[in-house]
Amino acid sequence: MKRREFLKKAGVGLGASAVAMPAIAQSMPEVKWRLQSAFPKSLDTIYGAAEVFARYISEATDGKFQIQVFGAGEIVGTFQLADAVGNGTVEMGHATMYYYVGKDPTFAIASAIPFGPNTRQMNAWLYEAGGQDLLNEFFAKHGFFGLVGGNTGTQMGGWFRKELKTVQDLQGLKMRIGGLAGQVLQKLGLVPQQIAGGDIYPALERGTIDAAEWVGPYDDEKLGFNKVAPFYYYPGFWEGGPALHFFINNAKWNELPKSYKALATVAASHAGIDMTAKYDAKNPAALRRLVGAGAQLRPFSQEILEASLKAANETYDELSAKNPDWKKVYESYRAFRSEEYLWWQVAEYTYDNFMIRARARG
Amino acid sequence: MKRREFLKKAGVGLGASAVAMPAIAQSMPEVKWRLQSAFPKSLDTIYGAAEVFARYISEATDGKFQIQVFGAGEIVGTFQLADAVGNGTVEMGHATMYYYVGKDPTFAIASAIPFGPNTRQMNAWLYEAGGQDLLNEFFAKHGFFGLVGGNTGTQMGGWFRKELKTVQDLQGLKMRIGGLAGQVLQKLGLVPQQIAGGDIYPALERGTIDAAEWVGPYDDEKLGFNKVAPFYYYPGFWEGGPALHFFINNAKWNELPKSYKALATVAASHAGIDMTAKYDAKNPAALRRLVGAGAQLRPFSQEILEASLKAANETYDELSAKNPDWKKVYESYRAFRSEEYLWWQVAEYTYDNFMIRARARG
Numbered sequence: 001m002k003r004r005e006f007l008k009k010a011g012v013g014l015g016a017s018a019v020a021m022p023a024i025a026q027s028m029p030e031v032k033w034r035l036q037s038a039f040p041k042s043l044d045t046i047y048g049a050a051e052v053f054a055r056y057i058s059e060a061t062d063g064k065f066q067i068q069v070f071g072a073g074e075i076v077g078t079f080q081l082a083d084a085v086g087n088g089t090v091e092m093g094h095a096t097m098y099y100y101v102g103k104d105p106t107f108a109i110a111s112a113i114p115f116g117p118n119t120r121q122m123n124a125w126l127y128e129a130g131g132q133d134l135l136n137e138f139f140a141k142h143g144f145f146g147l148v149g150g151n152t153g154t155q156m157g158g159w160f161r162k163e164l165k166t167v168q169d170l171q172g173l174k175m176r177i178g179g180l181a182g183q184v185l186q187k188l189g190l191v192p193q194q195i196a197g198g199d200i201y202p203a204l205e206r207g208t209i210d211a212a213e214w215v216g217p218y219d220d221e222k223l224g225f226n227k228v229a230p231f232y233y234y235p236g237f238w239e240g241g242p243a244l245h246f247f248i249n250n251a252k253w254n255e256l257p258k259s260y261k262a263l264a265t266v267a268a269s270h271a272g273i274d275m276t277a278k279y280d281a282k283n284p285a286a287l288r289r290l291v292g293a294g295a296q297l298r299p300f301s302q303e304i305l306e307a308s309l310k311a312a313n314e315t316y317d318e319l320s321a322k323n324p325d326w327k328k329v330y331e332s333y334r335a336f337r338s339e340e341y342l343w344w345q346v347a348e349y350t351y352d353n354f355m356i357r358a359r360a361r362g
Numbered sequence: 363m364k365r366r367e368f369l370k371k372a373g374v375g376l377g378a379s380a381v382a383m384p385a386i387a388q389s390m391p392e393v394k395w396r397l398q399s400a401f402p403k404s405l406d407t408i409y410g411a412a413e414v415f416a417r418y419i420s421e422a423t424d425g426k427f428q429i430q431v432f433g434a435g436e437i438v439g440t441f442q443l444a445d446a447v448g449n450g451t452v453e454m455g456h457a458t459m460y461y462y463v464g465k466d467p468t469f470a471i472a473s474a475i476p477f478g479p480n481t482r483q484m485n486a487w488l489y490e491a492g493g494q495d496l497l498n499e500f501f502a503k504h505g506f507f508g509l510v511g512g513n514t515g516t517q518m519g520g521w522f523r524k525e526l527k528t529v530q531d532l533q534g535l536k537m538r539i540g541g542l543a544g545q546v547l548q549k550l551g552l553v554p555q556q557i558a559g560g561d562i563y564p565a566l567e568r569g570t571i572d573a574a575e576w577v578g579p580y581d582d583e584k585l586g587f588n589k590v591a592p593f594y595y596y597p598g599f600w601e602g603g604p605a606l607h608f609f610i611n612n613a614k615w616n617e618l619p620k621s622y623k624a625l626a627t628v629a630a631s632h633a634g635i636d637m638t639a640k641y642d643a644k645n646p647a648a649l650r651r652l653v654g655a656g657a658q659l660r661p662f663s664q665e666i667l668e669a670s671l672k673a674a675n676e677t678y679d680e681l682s683a684k685n686p687d688w689k690k691v692y693e694s695y696r697a698f699r700s701e702e703y704l705w706w707q708v709a710e711y712t713y714d715n716f717m718i719r720a721r722a723r724g
Contacts, residue, residue, distance in 0.1 A: 028390065056624050056627070056628050059620060059621060059623075059624035060422065060621050060622075060624040060625040060628070061621065062620075062621050115717065115720070118710070118713065118714060118717070119482065120481065120482070120515070120638060120639075120642050121642060123635060123638065123639045123642070124638075124639040124640075124642035124643040125643070126639075127635065127636055127639035127640075127643075128636070128639040128640050128642075128643035128644075129643045153482070153709070153710060154709040154710045154713045155709065156708075156709055216709065217705070234708050234709045234712055235708070235709040235710070235712045235713035235716070236709065236713075237713065237716070240713050240717070258421060258424075259421060259422050259423065259424050260422075261421075262418050262421035262422040263422040263625065263628075265418070265632065266418050266422070266625075266628045266629045266631070266632035267628045269628070269631050269632035269635050269636070270627065270628035270631035270632065272635065273485060273489065273631050273634065273635045274489055274490070274631070276482060276485065276486075277482075277485045277486040277488075277489035277490040278486075278489075278490050280482050280483060280485070280486035280490070280702065280705075281486040281487070281489075281490035281491045281698075282490075283705050284701040284702060284704055284705035285701065287704070287705050287708065288704075297708065299712055305716055309720060336643075338721060339646040339647065340642065340646060341714075341717050341718050341721045342646055342649070342650075342721065343579070343642075343645050343646035343649055344714060344718065345718045345722075346518075346596050346597070346649065346659065347515070347516040347517065347518055347578065347596045347597040347598065348480070348515060348516045348597070348714075349711075349714055349715075349718060350596055350597045350661055351480065351516045351597035351598075351599065351602050352480060352703075352706060352710075352711055352714070353711075354597075354599070354667055355477065355480070355602070355703050356703050356706065356707045356711060358477070358671060359700060359703045359704065360707075
C-alpha cells in the first residue's frame, strides 16, 4: 500500500477516527483541512491572518499539512461557523468568538466585552494567566479547541448620522453593533441591530439605521461609511482589545501528531502578531484619508462612557448569577484586568502620554 | 549510506557548506545548533523566550531540528555575541541588539533608542512597514540574519539613591544605563556606566554608582535594587518598546531548507508574543511587592523629559550626518513613529485613559 493511501485509509485528513500510527508517519502525515474565516476576503487584515496561518503551515511541512481557507459564508454562514466546527462540517474556523454570544454569552469574553483589557493585556491573560486554558475548558463543551490568533487593537466607536452628546441621545438610536455590547447598550435605550458587513452601508444610507460600528479606520474606509454617517466616534469601548481565535474540531485536533500541534500553535501566534501589526501600520494613513474626506472625529462624552460602564457591570452581574461558565471565566478576566491597569498607568501610559504631547508640539 | 550519515557528510548541522539535497532530505534534515542568549538563565522572561523558541522547533520537527540554548557568557561574553554569530562560533543568538552600539549605533534602532515607538508600534514597523527588511540589509553586513523575537514593554527608568527633580540633578550622576541612552544623557551631564547585571547591586550599595536601570518590576525585583536605591523612576523613556531579535549566522540561515526557515520565523513570533505576555502578566504583582517593600515610585519631571528629548534629537542628527546606515534606518523609523502616535491618541490612548481613571475610582 502506498503511504498516502495508507494514511487516507487510516483516516488522517478525513478524520473518520483517531488512530495510532507508526512513528515515521506520525511526524509528517498528509493532512488536508478546510478553514472558514468569519470575515470576507476583502479584509486583508483580519481575513488575511487565516491565509498567513495556512501558508506557514504548508511551508513548514513541505505541503504535507494543507489548510484551504474560505471566506465568510463560503461553506456555512458566519453565525453557524461555531456549530460547523463543533460538528466537524469544517475542520476549523477563525473568528472573533463574540459572534457566538447567541449560543452562550461566555463566548464574548474570548474576544471582547465592553470595558475589557486592552490588546496586550488580553494577550497576557490568554497566554500567561490561564485565560486560554479556561476558555478551552468551555470551548470543549462546544466541540472545539482554540488557539489565540490575533487582535485588532482598540476599535473605533463607529459612524453616526447625528452628533451624540448625552445618554438621552442614545434613546431609540438604531445601531449596528456586535457582540455583547448591544445587550449592554440596550439598558440605555439603544436599539441594537445585527447586520452583516455588506448590508451596513445601504441601511445607513436609507436611514434604516442611525449608526454602525465595524472595526477601525483601515477596514471602515473600505465600506465607505463616512459618506453617509459623518460623525466618527472613539474609542470603541466595547472592543478595547478584541482577540481572534483559530478554533479546531476536537476530534481533528486530537488526531494531529504532536509535531503538527506545536506547529499550529506557533503559526497561530505569528498570524496573530502579524495581524495586529497590519492594523497598527495601516490605520494611521486610513484615518488621515477619512478625515481628509470629511469624517468628523468625536470622543464619546464622559457621561456616555460612565453610564455605559455602569450598564456593563450590571449586565455582568446578571450573567454571573445565572451562567456558571460565564462566572468562572469572567472572574479570572476581571481580576486580571484590574491588576493590569494598575501597572499600565505607570510606565506604558506615562510614556504614551509624553510621546503624544511631544508629537502634537512638533 | 544511511540517511543520517548522508546528511552529516553533506554538512547539514555542521554547516561546512551549502548543498543541494534531494527533496525528501531537504524537508526534515537533522540540524543541531547552539543559541546563546544575551541574558542570564535566572530571567525566565527574557532568557526564557529562547527556551520557548527552541522547544517548539524541536517539537514541530520531532527532534530533528535541535537548538541547544546557553545563558549569557556560557560560550562568549554578551558583548561579543554579535561577532560570535557573525563569524559562526555559535549559530545564533538572542539579544536586545542595542548591546552592539559599540560596533555601530544603528544596532540600537533594532531594539530601542530614547523616545522610540512603543511595543506594538515597534512590532508594526518591524513586521509591516519594512523595518525588519531594512535591519536585515544592515545585519547582513555583520554576517547575520534577524527574526523579530520579543519585546519587554515600556521599561522602568530605574533606581536612584536620591530624588531627582531638575536637569541640574543629572550633573555628575553616575548611572548604569544601556544602549544609546548613555550617550544621549551625557549631554545633560550624566556619567553613564557599563556594568553587567550581577555587578549592579554591589556597586549601588557601595555608592560607586548613584543609579541603575535594568528592566521593569519583575526582573528588577530579583536583583533587589530597592534595598539600596529606593527611588524608582518611570517611564524608561530610552526603552519605550525594546525589541529582541533572534539572529542567525548568514551561511547557517541560508543552508536551512525552506521548511525550517518558515518554522523558525513563526516560532520566533510565538516566543516573542509569549515574552511580552509574561512581562505584562508578571509586572503588576511585582510592582505591588516592591512598593510594599518600600520602593518610592516617582515620575521623571517634565523638565527632565523635555531636556532628554532635545538631547536625543541632537544625537540623532549628529549620527545621521556621519553614518549612512543609521540615517537610512532612522528616517524610516522616525517617520513611522510619528504617524503611529497620531493614530494612537485617538482610540488606544483614550481607552486606556478612561480605564485607568475608572479603576482608580473603583
